Amino acid sequence: MHNNPKEPLIHITKRGALPWHRAWGIRLLAILVALVVCGVITTITTGLDPLAVYATMFSGAFGTVRRSWILGQDLAILLCISLALTPAFRMHFWNLGGEGQILAGSLATASCMILFGETLPGPVLILLGIVASLAAGAFWALIPAVCKARWNTNETLFTLMMNYVATQLVAYFVIVWEVPKGSGKIGIINQSTEAGWLPVLAGNRYLLNILVVAVLTIAMYVYLTYSKHGYEISVVGESEATARYVGIKVGKTIIRTLLLSGAICGLTGFLLVAGTNHTLTTTLAGGQGFTAVMVAWLAKFNPLGMILSSFLLVFLRRGAGEISTIYGLNQSYGDILTGIILFFIIGSEFFISYKLHIRKSGKKVAAQESTAAESATAETAAEETAAEAVAAEDTADKKEVGADV
Amino acid sequence: MKKFISILLTLALAMGILAGCGSSSSSGAASSETKEEETAEAGETEEAAEEGLNIKVGFITLHDENSTYDLNFINAAKAACEQLGVEYLLRTNIPEGQECYDAAADLVDAGCTIIFADSFGHEDFMIQAAKEFPEVQFCHSTGTKAHTEGLPNYHNAFASIYEGRYLAGVAAGMKLNEMIENGEFAPEEAKIGYVGAFTYAEVISGYTSFFLGARSVCPTATMEVTFTGSWYDETAEKEAATTLINDGCKLISQHADSMGAPTACESAGIPNVSYNGSTVAACPNTFIVSSRIDWTPYYVYAITAAANGEPIDVDWTGTIGTGSVVLTEVNEQAAAAGTVEKLEEVKAALEAGTVQVFDTNAFTVNGDPQTSYLADVDTDAAYEGDTEVIEDGAFRESKFRSAPYFDLRIDGITLLDEKY
Numbered sequence: 001m002h003n004n005p006k007e008p009l010i011h012i013t014k015r016g017a018l019p020w021h022r023a024w025g026i027r028l029l030a031i032l033v034a035l036v037v038c039g040v041i042t043t044i045t046t047g048l049d050p051l052a053v054y055a056t057m058f059s060g061a062f063g064t065v066r067r068s069w070i071l072g073q074d075l076a077i078l079l080c081i082s083l084a085l086t087p088a089f090r091m092h093f094w095n096l097g098g099e100g101q102i103l104a105g106s107l108a109t110a111s112c113m114i115l116f117g118e119t120l121p122g123p124v125l126i127l128l129g130i131v132a133s134l135a136a137g138a139f140w141a142l143i144p145a146v147c148k149a150r151w152n153t154n155e156t157l158f159t160l161m162m163n164y165v166a167t168q169l170v171a172y173f174v175i176v177w178e179v180p181k182g183s184g185k186i187g188i189i190n191q192s193t194e195a196g197w198l199p200v201l202a203g204n205r206y207l208l209n210i211l212v213v214a215v216l217t218i219a220m221y222v223y224l225t226y227s228k229h230g231y232e233i234s235v236v237g238e239s240e241a242t243a244r245y246v247g248i249k250v251g252k253t254i255i256r257t258l259l260l261s262g263a264i265c266g267l268t269g270f271l272l273v274a275g276t277n278h279t280l281t282t283t284l285a286g287g288q289g290f291t292a293v294m295v296a297w298l299a300k301f302n303p304l305g306m307i308l309s310s311f312l313l314v315f316l317r318r319g320a321g322e323i324s325t326i327y328g329l330n331q332s333y334g335d336i337l338t339g340i341i342l343f344f345i346i347g348s349e350f351f352i353s354y355k356l357h358i359r360k361s362g363k364k365v366a367a368q369e370s371t372a373a374e375s376a377t378a379e380t381a382a383e384e385t386a387a388e389a390v391a392a393e394d395t396a397d398k399k400e401v402g403a404d405v
Numbered sequence: 406m407k408k409f410i411s412i413l414l415t416l417a418l419a420m421g422i423l424a425g426c427g428s429s430s431s432s433g434a435a436s437s438e439t440k441e442e443e444t445a446e447a448g449e450t451e452e453a454a455e456e457g458l459n460i461k462v463g464f465i466t467l468h469d470e471n472s473t474y475d476l477n478f479i480n481a482a483k484a485a486c487e488q489l490g491v492e493y494l495l496r497t498n499i500p501e502g503q504e505c506y507d508a509a510a511d512l513v514d515a516g517c518t519i520i521f522a523d524s525f526g527h528e529d530f531m532i533q534a535a536k537e538f539p540e541v542q543f544c545h546s547t548g549t550k551a552h553t554e555g556l557p558n559y560h561n562a563f564a565s566i567y568e569g570r571y572l573a574g575v576a577a578g579m580k581l582n583e584m585i586e587n588g589e590f591a592p593e594e595a596k597i598g599y600v601g602a603f604t605y606a607e608v609i610s611g612y613t614s615f616f617l618g619a620r621s622v623c624p625t626a627t628m629e630v631t632f633t634g635s636w637y638d639e640t641a642e643k644e645a646a647t648t649l650i651n652d653g654c655k656l657i658s659q660h661a662d663s664m665g666a667p668t669a670c671e672s673a674g675i676p677n678v679s680y681n682g683s684t685v686a687a688c689p690n691t692f693i694v695s696s697r698i699d700w701t702p703y704y705v706y707a708i709t710a711a712a713n714g715e716p717i718d719v720d721w722t723g724t725i726g727t728g729s730v731v732l733t734e735v736n737e738q739a740a741a742a743g744t745v746e747k748l749e750e751v752k753a754a755l756e757a758g759t760v761q762v763f764d765t766n767a768f769t770v771n772g773d774p775q776t777s778y779l780a781d782v783d784t785d786a787a788y789e790g791d792t793e794v795i796e797d798g799a800f801r802e803s804k805f806r807s808a809p810y811f812d813l814r815i816d817g818i819t820l821l822d823e824k825y
Contacts, residue, residue: 064514066507066510066511067511070507171634179784179786180549180605180606180781180784180788181605181606181781181788181812182603182605182609182825183525183603183605184602184603184605184825185501185525187528187529188529188530191532191533276502276503277503278503279501279529281500281501281502281526284502286500321498324469324498325496325497328495330469330470331469331497
């Protein structure tokens with residue numbers, strides 16, 4: 001093979017499992033390279049000092065005690081949604097309906113607060129809100145799950161379309177409950193009585209959400225790694241035929257897992273309405289149902305890893321907001337930097353799974369070409385949307401699975 | 406594997422060199438910028454010493470400068486701070502949720518002593534922040550609750566934009582008259598189309614005053630109104646305007662923030678009266694005039710008061726007199742002859758008080774002239790009327806609170822739908 005003059009310049013082989021430190025080394029290198037590329041692009045397009053820009057981002061995320069707490073709260077919400085999607089994803093059920101399931105949970109919570117705010121005592125109202133939001137989120141996920149289990153419908157499209165239904169439903173109820181007439185806004189619910197609001201722990205309004213999600217993260221890790229259900233989810237995800245052969249009821253597993261997935265999304269809706277926002281709008285979830293897809297993929301569906309990936313995304317988001325305030329750059333600029341960094345991180349997974357062999361005689365040429373290719377990809381990275389990145393990752397992973405089989 | 410690492414290292418090195426070049430050039434840029442900043446700051450301190458305005462101001466906006474609504478606020482914020490020589494922080498893209506409270510609290514942390522928010526849905530979260538930080542002034546444009554909250558550091562502001570709408574309506578009526586004189590249609594066919602967002606009092610007050618302005622010069626004018634259910638939905642606004650045009654409307658105006666209606670008019674060759682700013686660049690043949698609120702006078706007033714420790718009005722209403730209600734340049738190419746002169750004349754009459762926009766002799770509801778009306782001035786969930794607003798033969802808009810509360814459905818205006 002090596003003596004063949006027609007040997008390709010580069011050929012790719014799958015590598016075995018890398019030791020963790022090598023894998024993390026590659027990832028770290030990818031982030032460093034991404035930061036350098038971001039720096040170059042920042043300098044070229046805005047003339048700002050990239051180090052100052054990074055310092056501003058850091059200050060936006062951690063600059064004050066309050067900012068650190070807000071970061072923690074945002075991280076908790078994003079992580080909670082990612083945790084919700086994970087069991088479904090492990091089963092290879094592509095639940096893109098996080099957004100709708102969150103809205104269903106929010107709507108249920110807000111209804112309880114508005115309808116029973118004056119009649120029920122506080123703790124009962126909170127309990128009712130929790131139950132209602134869990135049920136609403138679970139129901140919103142159950143519909144596509146049943147259709148998948150019974151008629152094998154396409155869950156990606158189905159869950160996606162359920163999002164639009166939920167948004168319109170929320171829009172309808174916002175107009176029913178709007179104050180004043182015609183404004184299209186509900187405003188803060190029970191602002192004077194705080195009925196149905198989650199209590200403020202130890203004088204810190206952000207703490208309770210963070211604690212709830214911390215407990216949930218550990219519970220989800222244990223459930224997926226050590227429970228029988230968790231094992232069944234993995235088997236169904238790898239191969240439905242195998243699952244049936246070993247006596248796992250596939251339909252039942254799909255429905256049970258989606259009930260769990262939807263219920264946790266519903267809980268996120270509850271935390272958003274009763275815990276932080278105390279209002280209901282169609283943009284309450286703010287696209288985080290989709291961002292969470294990326295969080296889950298980046299961490300390879302490991303709940304503990306998701307702490308890291310959701311931290312990264314929230315850090316970038318908070319940092320980007322600060323850049324736009326301090327330097328007067330548009331919010332989109334932060335999105336471009338985020339896009340570049342994510343592109344490199346997702347790209348680095350390729351180098352962890354595969355090995356490049358470069359023809360010996362063409363070594364120097366190859367190195368140069370790969371540099372050129374790398375900088376070219378960096379530019380396109382800016383335009384790369386999160387969804388595309390996920391899709392790319394998706395196919396990469398499928399190839400990997402194929403190779404394993 | 407070693408080869409692979411070495412390639413990565415070369416790569417990183419190459420990038421490093423690139424970055425090195427980049428940062429050296431950028432440090433030059435940065436240093437020149439710091440110089441600029443220093444001079445700017447020096448200028449500021451001089452001015453501050455002169456005027457005694459040594460405070461930091463915070464602004465919260467719903468979107469960024471890509472929205473015409475927010476751009477109008479952002480421009481005013483910059484103009485006011487430049488005029489007063491004060492330092493400011495601008496937080497854009499803040500949703501109408503907890504993020505608004507967080508942003509306000511963060512601005513307090515950053516040392517701001519007065520904070521403004523621009524969107525209706527920000528109000529409750531601004532009130533929440535106002536309760537927590539009593540030493541900081543919170544000013545909310547378009548809100549309705551300051552006069553009932555009773556907080557010393559929470560304030561609302563709006564402008565008597567219905568007067569601007571009335572003037573814009575006069576320009577529209579003159580255009581209709583011109584088209585009738587040219588024999589384009591019969592006087593009784595003079596129908597105006599209006600694209601609204603929601604059946605919110607601000608919108609109703611807006612289209613009614615616009616219509617009354619038009620009818621004051623073109624007595625046969627009628628109007629059809631449709632609602633999109635969104636403050637910014639380019640497609641829906643374009644479709645709504647097209648529907649109105651197909652329905653026989655001879656002139657279009659709108660209360661929604663996108664270019665949807667103006668561009669639909671331009672492509673159909675139908676005259677358009679705009680809002681929030683001039684659309685003449687995109688619609689040179691059909692744009693007549695636009696009214697808008699200039700927030701600069703309010704910002705200057707409130708910032709100055711906060712800096713001097715003087716009280717700020719609970720509910721501030723800007724007028725033509727304060728320079729808060731303004732019209733853009735009239736587009737002579739589309740407007741009727743003599744529009745500029747007529748507008749000057751009516752404007753003077755409005756300022757003098759000889760013309761009242763909501764004169765009860767000028768409109769009827771179900772055929773009856775109105776002598777008494779209870780408006781929902783103190784906002785409540787049941788929308789109950791609480792304040793008598795008709796005094797001395799006119800509906801007194803923006804007198805009992807700055808935000809509009811005129812929500813009568815007057816004769817001559819047909820609402821095509823009321824679902825929003």
